[in-house]
Amino acid sequence: MIEFSHSKSLRKGNRTIYMKLFLKLAWRNVWRNKRRWIITFLAIAFAVFLTVLMRGIQLGTYDYYIKAISGSYAGLIQIQKEGYLENPSLRKSFIYSDKLKEILTSNSDIIAYAPRLYAEVLISSGGKSYGGVIYGVDPSSELKFSEFHRRIKEGRFLNPDSMGEIVIGDKLFKNLQISIGDKIILLGQGFDGALWDMKFKVVGRIKLGYTELDNTVIFMNLKDAQEFLSCENRVTNILILLSSIDKIPSVKASLSQELKDYGLAVLSWEETMPEFKQSIDFDNATGILFLFFLIVIVAFGIFNTVSMSVLERSNEFGICLAIGFKNKDLVLIVLFEVIFIALIGILFGNFLGFLFNYYLVKNPINLGGKYIAVYEEFGFEPKFTSSLKPRIFINTTLSMLFISIVFSLFPLYKLYKLEPLKGIRFT
Amino acid sequence: MQVLISVLILINCLYAQTPYEIIRRSEEKIKGKTSYGVIEMVVSTQEFTRTIRMEGWWVGNEKALIEIKYPKKEAGNKTLKIKNELWMYLRNTESLIKIPPSMMLQSWNGSDFTYDDLVRETNLERDYDMRILSSSDTINAALTWKIELIPKPETPVAWAKIIYWVRKEDYLPARIDYYDERGNLVRYMEFYDIKVLHERKLPTRWVMYNNIEKGRKTEVRLIDIKFDIKINDRIFSLKELEKR
Numbered sequence: 001m002i003e004f005s006h007s008k009s010l011r012k013g014n015r016t017i018y019m020k021l022f023l024k025l026a027w028r029n030v031w032r033n034k035r036r037w038i039i040t041f042l043a044i045a046f047a048v049f050l051t052v053l054m055r056g057i058q059l060g061t062y063d064y065y066i067k068a069i070s071g072s073y074a075g076l077i078q079i080q081k082e083g084y085l086e087n088p089s090l091r092k093s094f095i096y097s098d099k100l101k102e103i104l105t106s107n108s109d110i111i112a113y114a115p116r117l118y119a120e121v122l123i124s125s126g127g128k129s130y131g132g133v134i135y136g137v138d139p140s141s142e143l144k145f146s147e148f149h150r151r152i153k154e155g156r157f158l159n160p161d162s163m164g165e166i167v168i169g170d171k172l173f174k175n176l177q178i179s180i181g182d183k184i185i186l187l188g189q190g191f192d193g194a195l196w197d198m199k200f201k202v203v204g205r206i207k208l209g210y211t212e213l214d215n216t217v218i219f220m221n222l223k224d225a226q227e228f229l230s231c232e233n234r235v236t237n238i239l240i241l242l243s244s245i246d247k248i249p250s251v252k253a254s255l256s257q258e259l260k261d262y263g264l265a266v267l268s269w270e271e272t273m274p275e276f277k278q279s280i281d282f283d284n285a286t287g288i289l290f291l292f293f294l295i296v297i298v299a300f301g302i303f304n305t306v307s308m309s310v311l312e313r314s315n316e317f318g319i320c321l322a323i324g325f326k327n328k329d330l331v332l333i334v335l336f337e338v339i340f341i342a343l344i345g346i347l348f349g350n351f352l353g354f355l356f357n358y359y360l361v362k363n364p365i366n367l368g369g370k371y372i373a374v375y376e377e378f379g380f381e382p383k384f385t386s387s388l389k390p391r392i393f394i395n396t397t398l399s400m401l402f403i404s405i406v407f408s409l410f411p412l413y414k415l416y417k418l419e420p421l422k423g424i425r426f427t
Numbered sequence: 428m429q430v431l432i433s434v435l436i437l438i439n440c441l442y443a444q445t446p447y448e449i450i451r452r453s454e455e456k457i458k459g460k461t462s463y464g465v466i467e468m469v470v471s472t473q474e475f476t477r478t479i480r481m482e483g484w485w486v487g488n489e490k491a492l493i494e495i496k497y498p499k500k501e502a503g504n505k506t507l508k509i510k511n512e513l514w515m516y517l518r519n520t521e522s523l524i525k526i527p528p529s530m531m532l533q534s535w536n537g538s539d540f541t542y543d544d545l546v547r548e549t550n551l552e553r554d555y556d557m558r559i560l561s562s563s564d565t566i567n568a569a570l571t572w573k574i575e576l577i578p579k580p581e582t583p584v585a586w587a588k589i590i591y592w593v594r595k596e597d598y599l600p601a602r603i604d605y606y607d608e609r610g611n612l613v614r615y616m617e618f619y620d621i622k623v624l625h626e627r628k629l630p631t632r633w634v635m636y637n638n639i640e641k642g643r644k645t646e647v648r649l650i651d652i653k654f655d656i657k658i659n660d661r662i663f664s665l666k667e668l669e670k671r
């Protein structure tokens with residue numbers, strides 16, 4: 001058997017020349033049957049665009065929700081005494097020292113922080129009494145930090161110099177059957193374990209949107225709470241907002257280091273609000289599953305296109321083999337075709353997705369209508385925004401490329417096994 | 428006659444062997460039908476130790492009144508139980524507060540006792556099935572019966588299991604273990620310093636150990652206690668609460 005010497009001598013030569021030739025062949029092959037490849041290109045571009053858009057909206061909206069919720073209730077990170085999370089109690093409070101304030105103020109990534117003192121008490125008026133939770137807050141920090149002052153339904157929120165005043169959750173307020181200006185009695189167990197009771201004036205009714213809180217929450221000035229519960233200068237939590245959600249790990253690590261000697265723990269919102277984290281994770285998983293199906297459908301399109309193009313060119317490939325092309329050279333050429341078309345589609349899809357995401361980031365959509373219920377329920381505006389995180393684009397690109405190649409493997413294998421005569425006689 | 432008496436004693440002894448009877452006698456020994464007492468309670472935690480002195484009146488499981496005498500800050504605060512309602516009179520604000528049922532199992536005054544313990548809402552004989560686990564356990568060098576108490580189905584009680592040790596020689600309680608639904612030992616009480624007070628022999632130092640938060644305990648010292656005395660029913664009223 002005599003081998004075609006031309007190909008053999010070339011093969012010994014510069015490999016890059018070959019590659020250039022193959023690339024050129026592949027590129028030309030793509031445009032030989034425009035219609036088929038354009039359909040594939042559109043399918044890939046559309047899938048990538050949709051993926052980038054959906055991931056962007058999901059991640060962007062999560063970030064927005066995380067910011068909105070953690071702002072009022074948990075902070076992006078918060079400082080607690082070690083062990084408070086498992087067993088919250090007043091005895092696990094800590095001194096809110098000047099040193100601590102200094103540490104927090106000196107960190108440039110921290111844009112705001114709010115000390116809080118939480119404690120369970122009994123609230124009573126007339127013959128009615130209910131369990132309640134004191135939110136001892138510093139009204140001046142809360143103005144920068146939370147949305148509480150915007151949730152007042154009646155009366156007003158606490159002033160920085162409020163004394164003996166409280167703001168009560170909507171439901172609790174109604175259960176107690178009181179009105180603004182009434183005096184109520186709080187009974188609580190102080191830091192020293194002693195039971196203590198005090199009268200407070202109700203100055204506001206607040207609706208936060210969380211049933212549990214609206215049933216129990218009692219806002220009072222931090223100073224009042226400290227006096228009532230005999231825990232001078234103590235707080236149970238310090239909530240912290242950062243300039244960006246991405247800063248959480250680094251700030252958490254550095255604060256943890258600094259505060260370890262004080263017996264304090266630094267926790268991120270995922271740790272303090274695990275249910276919220278779970279619902280985000282669930283929604284995220286649903287979204288990813290949907291996109292996975294989308295990509296699989298596109299992948300079958302790719303499979304179809306590549307199979308057809310290989311089958312259609314059986315005759316041509318047979319001749320190529322007969323004049324001395326190696327099977328693997330042909331495989332390489334077709335693989336290049338797939339990668340070309342996938343890359344063009346991916347680039348186009350990413351570009352389009354980027355434009356849409358960019359628009360949404362700049363102009364978040366306020367959901368009206370029936371979503372107002374969400375607003376009521378969760379106490380923040382239901383917004384629809386997006387994200388331009390690089391990982392959205394990178395992940396989409398890589399998974400699309402990967403799946404395009406994987407789904408071309410079978411037709412490529414057939415091509416690899418093709419014999420010249422079978423190819424030539426293929427009809 | 429002698430035979431008859433000895434038979435009666437024998438029957439009595441046999442009868443007393445049922446766990447229900449043992450528990451009943453034991454509870455009766457430390458609670459009585461009615462009682463009046465001056466009690467000191469010492470709550471010790473890692474952070475603080477607190478002593479509260481109080482005076483209390485109890486009539487069966489129905490009524491109870493407890494008044495704080497010391498520390499000064501809380502002196503005059505009273506807790507009143509009438510049937511299944513629990514009220515607190517707070518001296519500082521001169522107000523009456525009804526404790527909602529949901530709070531009955533919470534810590535009373537920072538101690539390891541609950542409101543429920545204090546007012547004896549739970550009736551062991553009515554609410555629990557009992558069986559003797561062992562008749563030869565020794566607790567603090569005293570031979571005891573070890574009795575397991577499992578709540579009767581559908582009975583809303585605080586504990587999923589109670590192990591109760593009763594001293595054989597005098598039917599006094601020696602130790603009580605309290606378990607939650609997950610089978611964890613939450614707290615246990617031991618009884619010490621058996622003395623005779625007003626012709627009645629009983630332990631005068633009860634210590635409730637918190638098994639969840641190690642190092643935390645509440646000690647109850649009976650300074651003075653009288654049983655089965657006549658108590659004026661009038662003191663168990665809301666009006667009386669506010670009067671003094």
